[in-house]
Amino acid sequence: MSTPVAPEDLSRRQQFVQTYKMAKKSDPRIGLWSLLAFLVVGAVGFAVFWFLPGPNLFFAIPGGFVFGTLGALILFGRRAQAAAYSQMEGQVGAAAAALKMLRRGWKTDPAVAFTKQQDVVHRVVGPPGIILIGEGNANRLRPLMATERRKHERVVADTPVQELICGREEGQVPLTKLSRHLTKMKRAVKPADMTDILNRLKALDANRSAIPLPKGPLPTSMKGSRQNMRGR
Structure with missing residues (x-):
């Protein structure tokens, strides 16, 4: 049997995957909501950069991607935290x-x-x-x-x-x-x-x-x- 790895010893990607699996147990739609946040916030970011002066498309695409990623991470983190609390509540410690x-x-x-x-x-x-x-x-x-x-x-x-x-x-x-x-x-x-x-x-x-x-x-x-x- 393999020894469990402490969270601090996992890579950033492994921590994300582990958190997603944990959160999905009590919040099955966390992936869907995160995707929706990416699309909505990304669209807002794209629109913001599109109307700025200069080469609009050059800035709008990466700007929309950055905005969308940030929005998805924020929503994912909050829902993952809520899921962790719901799973811990009632346990000793x-x-x-x-x-x-x-x-x-x-x-x-x-x-x-x-x-x-x-x-x-x-x-x-x-x-x-x-x-x-x-x-x-x-x-x-x-x-x-x-x-x-x-x-x-x-x-x-x-x-x-x-x-x-x-x-x-x-x-x-x-x-x-x-x-x-x-x-x-x-x-x-x-x-x-x-x-x-x-x-x-x-x-x-x-x-x-x-x-x-x-x-x-x-x-x-x-x-x-x-x-x-x-x-x-």
């Missing part, structure tokens, strides 16, 4: 996989705490401070997150520690909006302070018991769909 969509300036530590029933608390450190993100049963998560909050506040008393639960119930943040919700939170930490905060958290984590991670299938990495969405 889905929030941790979604948090990989965060760009530079954020540090994610999955499963810093959990219950025997596989309710999990992840930690994100970024411009808003420290955010504890729970996924699972809200009633079991609240005392667990409160305990984690107290632990973090003792170590980094001058840094805001906030809590949220990822889910579909009232007051929770849906998986599809998790990364965007975090990036819209009020900034409270300067980039220069991040190193000191992370060093303090390392000391906190070093004192934790060596408890194994909860069992269960981990969601597929979203690295490929994220790169395709950004056209890179």
